[in-house]
Amino acid sequence: DADVTQTPRNRITKTGKRIMLECSQTKGHDRMYWYRQDPGLGLRLIYYSFDVKDINKGEISDGYSVSRQAQAKFSLSLESAIPNQTALYFCATSDFDSAGGRGYTFGSGTRLTVV
Amino acid sequence: SQQGEEDPQALSIQEGENATMNCSYKTSINNLQWYRQNSGRGLVHLILIRSNEREKHSGRLRVTLDTSKKSSSLLITASRAADTASYFCATAQGGGGNKLTFGTGTQLKVEL
Numbered sequence: 001d002a003d004v005t006q007t008p009r010n011r012i013t014k015t016g017k018r019i020m021l022e023c024s025q026t027k028g029h030d031r032m033y034w035y036r037q038d039p040g041l042g043l044r045l046i047y048y049s050f051d052v053k054d055i056n057k058g059e060i061s062d063g064y065s066v067s068r069q070a071q072a073k074f075s076l077s078l079e080s081a082i083p084n085q086t087a088l089y090f091c092a093t094s095d096f097d098s099a100g101g102r103g104y105t106f107g108s109g110t111r112l113t114v115v
Numbered sequence: 116s117q118q119g120e121e122d123p124q125a126l127s128i129q130e131g132e133n134a135t136m137n138c139s140y141k142t143s144i145n146n147l148q149w150y151r152q153n154s155g156r157g158l159v160h161l162i163l164i165r166s167n168e169r170e171k172h173s174g175r176l177r178v179t180l181d182t183s184k185k186s187s188s189l190l191i192t193a194s195r196a197a198d199t200a201s202y203f204c205a206t207a208q209g210g211g212g213n214k215l216t217f218g219t220g221t222q223l224k225v226e227l
Contacts, residue, residue, distance in 0.1 A: 035217075040219060041219065043203070045215075090158070092158075102160065102163075103150070103163055104160060104205075105160070106159070109155070109156065
């Protein structure tokens with residue numbers, strides 16, 4: 001099994017629908033992140049969590065919410081999807097200090113299309 | 116806003132040649148990391164260089180960091196077709212708990 005698993009891998013949804021993207025990890029890391037990738041814009045941080053009781057907004061949190069259900073699970077919700085949320089979404093994890101040399105571990109991504 | 120910007124945006128070379136990608140950033144950092152992404156897949160961590168280091172090697176990878184110029188370079192020596200991918204730099208600012216800010220990436224194509 002992958003260290004960081006994202007479900008679903010692909011999803012097409014309609015404008016206005018609520019959708020949840022799920023992420024689970026077996027790394028035992030405390031820190032988890034949700035990024036969005038758009039062509040030409042790189043990865044942008046949506047939300048991050050440094051432990052189960054800690055949730056923080058990233059640079060583009062509007063229109064999104066998250067839930068950290070356990071150390072291993074971090075889900076991202078789009079309450080009312082809109083077409084400009086069409087993107088590739090990545091979950092990532094890290095240990096306490098990414099400067100320790102191991103960096104982030106990424107999931108394989110969820111390709112979301114809002115029509 | 117993007118912290119890092121890679122240059123060039125796209126690079127095409129022949130197998131066996133060296134590939135050099137550059138990254139510039141705006142604010143002071145704790146460390147800088149390079150990641151690789153094969154088409155549409157998750158990013159894979161390649162190498163990390165701390166702010167007090169100037170050069171680091173890992174296999175065919177060589178990373179340099181110039182904090183006075185706020186820039187880094189990634190050199191891939193003796194490139195292979197399998198190196199074809201997008202490469203991203205990411206910076207960790209200490210004030211933000213070392214969370215990463217990614218650049219826009221360089222698309223590398225290595226042709227046979």
